[in-house]
Amino acid sequence: QVQLVESGGGLVQAGGSLRLSCAVSGRIFSDYAMGWFRQAPGKEREFVSGISWGGGRTLYADSVKGRFTISRDNAKNTVYLQMNSLKGDDTAVYYCAVAKLRWSPATPTPRDYDYWGQGTQVTVSS
Numbered sequence: 001q002v003q004l005v006e007s008g009g010g011l012v013q014a015g016g017s018l019r020l021s022c023a024v025s026g027r028i029f030s031d032y033a034m035g036w037f038r039q040a041p042g043k044e045r046e047f048v049s050g051i052s053w054g055g056g057r058t059l060y061a062d063s064v065k066g067r068f069t070i071s072r073d074n075a076k077n078t079v080y081l082q083m084n085s086l087k088g089d090d091t092a093v094y095y096c097a098v099a100k101l102r103w104s105p106a107t108p109t110p111r112d113y114d115y116w117g118q119g120t121q122v123t124v125s126s
Helices: none
Strands: 003-007 010-013 018-025 034-039 046-051 058-060 068-073 078-083 092-099 113-116 120-125
Touching (some): 003 092, 018 034, 034 068, 078 092
Parallel strands (some): 010 120
Antiparallel strands (some): 003 018, 018 078, 034 046, 034 092, 046 058, 092 113
16 A cells, blocks of 8 residues: 655745655655645646656756755655745645656656645745
């Protein structure tokens, strides 16, 4: 049974920072790429960032490039999303997801991921 548990969301003022964590169990974590997605009210789920199974390659949406940093600790089966210089547009529920195929690259496509966390709310106040 694969499980993903996100944490670290909350309420922050514009310009502030948050660090999201996603702990994964039930899969050989180090063999799979990971992704972060978000969904704001009334909008479709969108890609935020992804990281390869080894951590050597990362991918970012243009809207977060330079402000967000994805990383992973394969010893702790955890992926992180450091979010700096937060804006109101970053308000959303953030989801982590694990890639469907072993040793596949991180992609921005939701259908390339087969297990998802329950989501953590990030609210940025202006």
